[in-house]
Amino acid sequence: MARIPLEDNFNDVINKAQRGWKISDADLAARADVSLEDLAAVKAGQPNDAVIRRIARPLKLSPSALETLAHKRWYPQLPDFPKGFAMFNTAYEDMTVNSYLIWDTRAKLAAAFDTGATCEAMLDLVRAEGLTLRYIFLTHTHEDHIADLAKLAGETKAEVWASELEPAPFAGAKTFKENAHFHVASLAVKTLFTFGHSPGMTTYFVTGLSWPIAFVGDSVFASSMGGSPTHFADQYRNDREKIFTLPRDTVLACGHGPLTTLSQEKQQNPFFAQ
Template structure:
């Protein structure tokens, strides 16, 4: 797979924080002691270190991480899984979206996390590896993450479709889970559900153990160097991410809904929303 671009650039991060905190351009410029014109130029993509650092404080963002993002100094390098984990990336309108296939090497039982916009690659891999998909887990029900659900479910007739009780998926026979629900895939893989809502009402992170590294499949809760936007539940989103994702083991691989894989250790250093 070609190197995926980061989901957000530094202007996206600024905009998400500003919307979430409900700070106008005039208010932000006054608090940061910069001109409205200079702020507008940065928001349009001009890399001005002085302005970026001044506004970061008032947006509760890490100045160093935001500056690194603006200068494109950071790109995450996640570990390679020798088996049992495959990421798929498919085009949806003007963006791309991720889905994931995980399996137990001994039993060949498997689980899919989100569907992306097209499940052809997923289905080909399932058939090539002779996998028995028992679960299709949905992080949240935005169209880009469930567009291929009918095709995937038809190709995996033994699979149960699961989504949060806070955000059920509209699909025949779909089931719901509560927070801290536990699932097993074969003898090796254990899955725990964590409600990291904010971007959507029932956004779920699936914490998976039993592979070469622990994995958090986070949907749009978190991206490499950013997170999903939430103009209405921004504080809840930050709190849920802090309490439920950033307390996981540091070597956890972060598998986001958009953009490249990353790790929790890297995000603690390089994500403007969470780095300190």
């Protein structure tokens, strides 16, 4: 698979944080002691280290991580899954979206996380590996993540599951409460409610593969996080309390952008780096 670009540039992170915390340009410029002209230039994507570092703290961002992102000095080191895991990156309108498949290699039982714009490649792998798709877990129900749900569920007869806070718009879909537990043969799946970006955003924490892995949807991205004009504080709190407290070697399988790891995000994500 080709190298997947980061979901957000440094100015996307700045704008996302500013909208989320509801800080006006005038207020941010005053707090950071920068001119409105310099602030506007940075928000338009022109790197200026002095301005970037000054505006970071009022936005609750790491100055160093934000500067690193601005100069494109970091890209996550990708973890290796020799078996039982696959990532699919599909084009949806002017962006790409991720979906995932995990399976027990002995029992040949599998679970999908979202469908992406198309599930064709996922279905091809299911057939090639002789898998039985038992579950389709939805991180949330935004259209880009469930665009091919009817086809994937229809062809595999898998159970569709989503948060009770954001039921799937699909006949026969089931809902779970937080901390629900599922098993896919030897693989264990636990649900964590990480809402904010959407009402029922769910992270699925999975153990039994080569690494612990969290399917986080649009809760967190490599070097960024999911935005919300109305519930950004909820997303930020849930990310901190429920994702960033997972084991440090946890892989983060994000809804957009590349795979990353919790240990890397604790150093490189402007929203969460210390």
